Amino acid sequence: xxxxxxxxxxxxxxxxxxxxxxxxxxxxxxxxxxxxxxxxxxxxxxxxxxxxxxxxxxxxxxxxxxxxxxxxxxxxxxxxxxxxxxxxxxxxxxxxxxxxxxxxxxxxxxxxxxxxxxxxxxxxxxxxxxxx
Amino acid sequence: xxxxxxxxxxxxxxxxxxxxxxxxxxxxxxxxxxxxxxxxxxxxxxxxxxxxxxxxxxxxxxxxxxxxxxxxxxxxxxxxxxxxxxxxxxxxxxxxxxxxxxxxxxxxxxxxxxxxxxxxxxxxxxxxxxxxxxxxxxxxxxxxxxxxxxxxxxxxxxxxxxxxxxxxxxxxxxxxxxxxxxxxxxxxxxxxxxxxxxxxxxxxxxxxxxxxxxxxxxxxxxxxxxxxxxxxxxxxxxxxxxxxxxxxxxxxxxxxxxx
Numbered sequence: 395x396x397x398x399x400x401x402x403x404x405x406x407x408x409x410x411x412x413x414x415x416x417x418x419x420x421x422x423x424x425x426x427x428x429x430x431x432x433x434x435x436x437x438x439x440x441x442x443x444x445x446x447x448x449x450x451x452x453x454x455x456x457x458x459x460x461x462x463x464x465x466x467x468x469x470x471x472x473x474x475x476x477x478x479x480x481x482x483x484x485x486x487x488x489x490x491x492x493x494x495x496x497x498x499x500x501x502x503x504x505x506x507x508x509x510x511x512x513x514x515x516x517x518x519x520x521x522x523x524x525x526x
Numbered sequence: 527x528x529x530x531x532x533x534x535x536x537x538x539x540x541x542x543x544x545x546x547x548x549x550x551x552x553x554x555x556x557x558x559x560x561x562x563x564x565x566x567x568x569x570x571x572x573x574x575x576x577x578x579x580x581x582x583x584x585x586x587x588x589x590x591x592x593x594x595x596x597x598x599x600x601x602x603x604x605x606x607x608x609x610x611x612x613x614x615x616x617x618x619x620x621x622x623x624x625x626x627x628x629x630x631x632x633x634x635x636x637x638x639x640x641x642x643x644x645x646x647x648x649x650x651x652x653x654x655x656x657x658x659x660x661x662x663x664x665x666x667x668x669x670x671x672x673x674x675x676x677x678x679x680x681x682x683x684x685x686x687x688x689x690x691x692x693x694x695x696x697x698x699x700x701x702x703x704x705x706x707x708x709x710x711x712x713x714x715x716x717x718x719x720x721x722x723x724x725x726x727x728x729x730x731x732x733x734x735x736x737x738x739x740x741x742x743x744x745x746x747x748x749x750x751x752x753x754x755x756x757x758x759x760x761x762x763x764x765x766x767x768x769x770x771x772x773x774x775x776x777x778x779x780x781x782x783x784x785x
């Protein structure tokens with residue numbers, strides 16, 4: 395599959411998901427993911443049970459453990475001191491429009507949007523970018 | 527050892543002297559809401575009529591803190607009365623794993639030592655959290671041996687290493703209704719350090735919530751009395767004796783400086 399076709403398919407998938415696509419020129423370029431979830435931790439108890447489970451669910455942990463760059467999964471409180479984050483994380487942490495928010499980077503592209511409402515939907519979204 | 531449940535009927539069998547152990551959890555030294563670095567009133571308890579649905583969701587998804595924390599080696603304070611610090615660093619280690627940070631084994635002695643003048647004695651949990659927020663905890667590899675409270679023998683640089691593991695936000699959950707708040711922490715995956723007056727002891731929690739005998743709720747905690755206690759340190763405290771009354775604190779963010 396050529397690059398233009400890949401890009402068109404990705405854009406179509408993102409339109410379906412109502413997602414935001416940004417190009418990040420300083421991408422990691424490994425084909426593996428970097429995933430950041432930003433939340434207000436005090437509000438986790440107000441999330442629906444199936445969404446609250448995303449933060450610690452085994453299926454998510456297993457997936458990011460095998461499909462992320464080393465150390466490439468992070469959850470942060472919205473009030474966390476981002477100045478101490480390495481530069482690679484900063485584009486993902488920028489401007490969450492709602493909480494909880496998830497940003498996924500692969501090959502320099504960042505998909506960012508609201509955290510899906512269930513473990514299954516979150517896993518499906520991760521697989522869309524990182525493969526099965 | 528088989529599953530261990532401590533409740534109002536059997537707690538006398540588990541007091542520290544029955545296990546040749548020291549306990550060292552003292553009443554808090556600061557008033558609720560008056561503690562440097564702490565955030566009070568941060569968490570609203572989840573209503574009990576929602577607990578069973580959330581227990582079911584966490585069971586289905588393997589989403590309990592227990593599922594993440596069982597990969598962390600059980601700690602053993604041995605003859606040291608530093609349960610207050612062992613509970614604090616266990617909660618910090620679990621929180622780091624929840625955040626996605628690498629597992630590091632933190633030294634309870636690097637927290638408990640400075641607040642006790644490096645004496646083998648108890649302390650209050652809010653003192654430990656303040657130390658963790660102000661100076662942090664170093665990795666165990668800097669110590670000259672297990673349970674050492676002789677920092678002059680530790681490897682150079684341990685104090686600098688403490689700065690890599692600082693609690694930048696922690697919740698003071700000691701507002702009353704502490705069983706429900708600890709249960710809420712279990713349901714949403716927030717590790718805590720908690721103290722119990724009947725025991726004079728502190729242990730890390732809240733790894734799991736379930737309904738036990740008679741429909742009574744039970745919370746899973748982890749002791750620091752070695753891996754032979756309960757199941758690799760994990761055990762259950764039933765509501766009643768499982769209600770923290772010497773402090774309930776949650777380290778909410780631990781520095782991510784090595785990411």
